[in-house]
Amino acid sequence: xxxxxxxxxxxxxxxxxxxxxxxxxxxxxxxxxxxxxxxxxxxxxxxxxxxxxxxxxxxxxxxxxxxxxxxxxxxxxxxxxxxxxxxxxxxxxxxxxxxxxxxxxxxxxxxxxxxxxxxxxxxxxxxxxxxxxxxxxxxxxxxxxxxxxxxxxxxxxxxxxxxxxxxxxxxxxxxxxxxxxxxxxxxxxxxxxxxxxxxxxxxxxxxxxxxxxxxxxxxxxxxxxxxxxxxxxxxxxxxxxxxxxxxxxxxxxxxxxxxxxxxxxxxxxxxxxxxxxxxxxxxxxxxxxx
Amino acid sequence: xxxxxxxxxxxxxxxxxxxxxxxxxxxxxxxxxxxxxxxxxxxxxxxxxxxxxxxxxxxxxxxxxxxxxxxxxxxxxxxxxxxxxxxxxxxxxxxxxxxxxxxxxxxxxxxxxxxxxxxxxxxxxxxxxxxxxxxxxxxxxxxxxxxxxxxxxxxxxxxxxxxxxxxxxxxxxxxxxxxxxxxxxxxxxxxxxxxxxxxxxxxxxxxxxxxxxxxxxxxxxxxxxxxxxxxxxxxxxxxxxxxxxxxxxxxxxxxxxxxxxxxxxxxxxxxxxxxxxxxxxxxxxxxxxxxxxxxxxxxxxxxxxxxxxxxxxxxxxxxxxxxxxxxxxxxxxxxxxxxxx
Ligand SMILES: Nc1ncnc2c1ncn2[C@@H]1O[C@H](COP(=O)(O)OP(=O)(O)OP(=O)(O)O)[C@@H](O)[C@H]1O
Ligand SMILES: [Mg+2]
Numbered sequence: 001x002x003x004x005x006x007x008x009x010x011x012x013x014x015x016x017x018x019x020x021x022x023x024x025x026x027x028x029x030x031x032x033x034x035x036x037x038x039x040x041x042x043x044x045x046x047x048x049x050x051x052x053x054x055x056x057x058x059x060x061x062x063x064x065x066x067x068x069x070x071x072x073x074x075x076x077x078x079x080x081x082x083x084x085x086x087x088x089x090x091x092x093x094x095x096x097x098x099x100x101x102x103x104x105x106x107x108x109x110x111x112x113x114x115x116x117x118x119x120x121x122x123x124x125x126x127x128x129x130x131x132x133x134x135x136x137x138x139x140x141x142x143x144x145x146x147x148x149x150x151x152x153x154x155x156x157x158x159x160x161x162x163x164x165x166x167x168x169x170x171x172x173x174x175x176x177x178x179x180x181x182x183x184x185x186x187x188x189x190x191x192x193x194x195x196x197x198x199x200x201x202x203x204x205x206x207x208x209x210x211x212x213x214x215x216x217x218x219x220x221x222x223x224x225x226x227x228x229x230x231x232x233x234x235x236x237x238x239x240x241x242x243x244x245x246x247x248x249x250x251x252x253x254x255x256x257x258x259x260x261x262x263x264x265x266x267x268x269x270x271x272x273x274x275x276x277x278x279x280x281x282x283x284x285x286x287x288x289x290x
Numbered sequence: 291x292x293x294x295x296x297x298x299x300x301x302x303x304x305x306x307x308x309x310x311x312x313x314x315x316x317x318x319x320x321x322x323x324x325x326x327x328x329x330x331x332x333x334x335x336x337x338x339x340x341x342x343x344x345x346x347x348x349x350x351x352x353x354x355x356x357x358x359x360x361x362x363x364x365x366x367x368x369x370x371x372x373x374x375x376x377x378x379x380x381x382x383x384x385x386x387x388x389x390x391x392x393x394x395x396x397x398x399x400x401x402x403x404x405x406x407x408x409x410x411x412x413x414x415x416x417x418x419x420x421x422x423x424x425x426x427x428x429x430x431x432x433x434x435x436x437x438x439x440x441x442x443x444x445x446x447x448x449x450x451x452x453x454x455x456x457x458x459x460x461x462x463x464x465x466x467x468x469x470x471x472x473x474x475x476x477x478x479x480x481x482x483x484x485x486x487x488x489x490x491x492x493x494x495x496x497x498x499x500x501x502x503x504x505x506x507x508x509x510x511x512x513x514x515x516x517x518x519x520x521x522x523x524x525x526x527x528x529x530x531x532x533x534x535x536x537x538x539x540x541x542x543x544x545x546x547x548x549x550x551x552x553x554x555x556x557x558x559x560x561x562x563x564x565x566x567x568x569x570x571x572x573x574x575x576x577x578x579x580x581x582x583x584x585x586x587x588x589x590x591x592x593x594x595x596x597x598x599x600x601x602x603x604x605x606x607x608x609x610x611x612x613x614x615x616x617x618x619x620x621x622x623x624x625x626x627x628x629x630x631x
Binding site: 056058087088089090091092095096098099100103104105106107108109110117118121154156157170 | 523524525527528529530531532533534542543546547550620621622623626
């Protein structure tokens with residue numbers, strides 16, 4: 001088997017705050033193979049976003065963090081790269097889609113200018129004309145009918161769904177091999193969210209990119225991932241093929257999560273009752289289908 | 291751009307209304323202050339007949355409505371009447387003294403922007419670090435004392451104990467600079483007199499700094515606070531996730547959007563300098579509008595009082611107008627607001 005796109009081993013992360021140390025990750029191992037769609041599911045505060053930020057190398061730039069373990073991207077150990085080396089990966093080889101598309105775009109620049117900046121991450125000397133043409137082409141791929149108008153608009157002039165498409169197009173324009181989507185579109189209404197996820201799935205297939213989908217919405221995870229990891233309080237508690245985990249959830253926390261689905265709150269976060277001792281049981285690994 | 295134009299027209303209209311209101315107010319207030327302008331102008335030795343004659347000439351015996359009508363009539367011809375203090379048209383007096391004041395305030399304003407914004411930006415970028423703490427301490431110092439206190443301190447330190455700068459005045463009398471704009475810094479350069487320019491610069495340094503210090507502190511604090519807040523916005527994280535260079539993030543993603551809320555206050559600070567300039571001018575014997583203003587108020591020189599106040603209000607309004615325009619230019623929401631297009 002070839003080298004996985006992303007291979008995280010025993011990742012531990014602690015924040016050093018005024019009021020002492022908080023351990024956010026307590027030894028996470030996770031891998032994403034080429035062109036694979038992997039989901040990371042867990043409740044709020046379980047450590048999903050910090051995992052994503054560690055993969056991007058953003059956590060490493062903070063001084064108040066302690067990070068141990070290994071993150072290998074396409075076989076390269078991130079810790080062995082310089083800050084600049086990690087920065088070169090971002091926006092080029094790895095890109096990220098955020099939860100709230102409208103506020104993730106710079107309010108005082110036109111979409112076109114922001115696109116150009118992203119394109120120039122990969123091709124610093126590309127002309128403005130060519131960059132805009134490429135951006136327009138990418139925007140039509142995400143079913144935007146008037147790419148020119150969108151490019152000359154400011155984020156506040158676009159709807160949330162449009163901004164989400166813009167974000168997807170931006171994330172894919174440099175043909176990254178890994179796309180991290182951190183709760184994409186949870187700030188949007190359900191139909192728009194579903195539309196954009198579908199769009200993302202289709203585009204990711206065309207671009208042959210691998211996806212790490214971060215979510216607390218089990219419905220989305222079930223529909224859009226091949227494999228999933230369940231994270232609880234900084235630990236992976238269950239992992240396996242999505243179908244298999246949904247059919248036969250083994251870990252107490254996963255079962256609680258699945259049971260909670262009908263009681264999903266307005267924000268889409270399952271309410272898993274209070275702490276159960278069984279939740280800290282070791283990780284359940286579903287055997288890979290041969 | 292059309293939205294900006296509409297905004298400009300609307301603001302201009304409001305400014306004119308405000309100016310009209312100010313004129314009524316100051317016109318009435320100046321006349322309510324006790325004392326007879328004619329008696330003060332002519333001195334204690336003048337006869338009753340002389341005073342009555344001057345009162346008649348000044349139309350002081352007519353009703354206040356009719357006096358205001360005459361004032362508006364004058365104003366429509368671009369005149370503000372005669373000053374009893376200088377015996378010249380008020381417009382001429384203002385034209386002579388205003389440039390010195392404007393020059394001082396503009397230099398102080400430039401100092402405020404050019405020092406305050408970068409300091410705040412640095413503090414925000416290196417939040418929690420040494421630079422941040424130094425900037426915060428300095429800006430607190432700047433804000434905590436009014437400008438006339440700074441004027442005295444700076445004068446004592448850098449003109450008296452350490453005579454690096456001249457203690458008073460605008461320029462050494464040895465220089466003769468032809469008046470074109472009335473701004474010595476500009477006129478000296480227009481005339482090619484570099485030495486005169488340097489001398490004028492040395493003269494303006496301390497008063498301008500004294501006037502600017504609290505503004506610098508305020509601008510730095512504000513910029514820092516707003517920028518720190520902007521640093522937590524999702525689009526900054528998005529920019530980081532795309533690996534944009536840190537300085538680029540600081541400038542375009544944290545600083546520029548944070549300017550929108552900062553600018554309003556900075557504009558107000560700038561306008562407040564016009565008022566503070568009066569005391570600073572008095573301390574540094576700066577030949578600006580303040581000396582004139584104080585003199586005419588003491589003499590109850592009605593026309594000159596009204597003229598001075600009107601011109602200061604107009605400058606204040608223009609400063610605010612410029613700030614509004616700048617905000618509109620930075621904030622696309624105003625520039626491209628849907629209801630205006
Ligand atoms: N900057 C920080 N300083 C201190 N602790 C932090 C910081 N960022 C995150 N944490 C801690 O790390 C843990 C994981 O946070 P994270 O943002 O990854 O949660 P999450 O799983 O993404 O939750 P959500 O679903 O709400 O986004 C939390 O307990 C949080 O308190
Ligand atoms: Mg999160």
